[in-house]
Amino acid sequence: MSFELETATNRENLRRIAIDPVSRVEGHGKVTLLLDEAGHVKEARLHIVEFRGFEKFIQGRPYWEVPVMVQRLCGICPVSHHLAAAKALDPVVGALQITPTAEKIRRLMHYGQILQSHALHFFHLSSPDLLFGFESPVQQRNIVGVAGAYPEVARQGVLLRKFGQEVIRITAGKRVHGTGAVPGGVNKSLTPAERDELLKDADQMIQWSRDAVHLARRLHETNGSLYDEFGLFRSHIFSLVRADGALDLYDGHLRLRDARGQIVSDNLACADYDAHIREEVKSWSYMKFPYITELGPAKGWYKVGPLARVQNCDFIPSELAEIERQAFIAHGEGEPIHAPLAYHWARMIEMLHAAEVIRSLLDDPDILSDKRMTEGPHGREGVGIIEAPRGTLIHHYRVDDDDLISYCNLIVSTTHNNQAMNEAVRQVARRYLDGRQLTEGLLNHIEVAIRAFDPCLSCATHALGKMPLTVELIGADGRLTDSASSGG
Secondary structure, eight states, rough: OOTTTTTTTOOOGGGGEEEEOOOSSSSEEEEEEOOTOOOOEEEEEOOSOOOOHHHTTOOOHHHHHHHHHHHGGOSSSSHHHHHHHHHHHHHGOOOOOOOOHHHHHHHEEEEEEHHHHIIIIIIEEEEEEEEOTTOOOOOSSSSHHHHHHHHHHHHHHHHHHHHHHHHHHHHSSSSSSSEEEETTSSSSOOHHHHHHHHHHHHHHHHHHHHHHHHHHHHHHHHHHHHHHHHOOOEEEEEEEEOTTSSSOHHHEEEEEEOOTOOOOEOOOOOOOOGGGGEEEETOSSSSSEEEETTTHHHHHHHEHHHHHHHHHHSSSHHHHHHHHHHHHHTTTSOOOOOOTTTTHHHHHHHHHHHHHHHHHHHHHHGGSSSSSBBOOOOOEEEEEEEEEEEEEEEEEEEEOOOOOOEEEEEEEHHHHHHHHHHHHHHHHHHHHHHTTTOOOHHHHHHHHHHHHTOBBHHHHHHHOOOOOOOEEEETSSEEEEEEEEEEE
């Protein structure tokens, strides 16, 4: 059921709760809840309150500047935008097929980004909730608290992220906002010394990633119905898959499954994405609401990201991650897993896969080759789609006769998950907020639901906000009846 189906018409008699802004996520958003006189949630909305502008101000810029410019959308996942833009602009320089060296360097960069971003989200942003409990003392519920109570877990999380950042530095030139990918290929290969530097830690990263999968799985299984039912809703799932159905985070075709796991659409060409996806605009948010055109906005919304990807593919093409995926699938007992907290388990499976792919690529002699660029008859349009850490990322550009960008469309991962996050907020609010007195721990339940998706609101809105949170409960007469705060 869509979260808006129960939107009340008589809003004057409803109480309003505002969570502004949501904390421990990347970017700025707020949640509003409307309750009736009995305390039941009648409306729940995640608002994105900052304006997005990249699609407009990038127009008129030379196309070769774009892969560097667009990664300023975010300081956490710049590589994702960097690569999606480079892929989209490959046809503009006539590179319909880049060299094996260029593709493998880009993949190495991309999987380094997947590893570092997944490590950051799980260990730094989400593990305090998972290890200590949603209502644990706020003074403890942070990475410092994790380091004190679980020093080895915190240490491994820091070093996993560091390794991913080193992969990015070596392939892109810098850890943040590098320049390694260019339209038509890449501007550097690895040296033997750089390869050896990464190789010496690669096997350890695989082991620690596997330990992280087991930690996430143990937390999910230990908490039983709490994790399986928290914020539960069912929806379509959407992602790239390889031609043979394998998980592929860099390239492939688009696939859509329904809530029961049946394939609805397959082999959708990336270049034709705009024939299958539309974006709905709503007055209360600057973030759009994508949906599958054929299904319409009421039934055609979906979720993306790790939870979708590990269930949308037929298999993961790395040995250890596929073993863990099979255990994950078995947990669903024949049905797709839709619980938002299962994102964390799936996310760690992908981190393990990324570590395995990095290790494999480091043994490939192509990454040392100087055959980095391809060029041919120039084109005027291109679409680049990759699977960013948070889900499917779409970049679409058109270039005019002066080589300037004339059109830009970006659909980022968090935008795809917009409706899904709203639904999770609604389900958690109804389960945990109805008729209860506000506490910081209670408010954190709502944030835990949002946090499970690892939203990057700055990517979706192109602006950053402050992180403290204050919630006020206003009575029907307009007077403040209760309040609670966190952060600051």
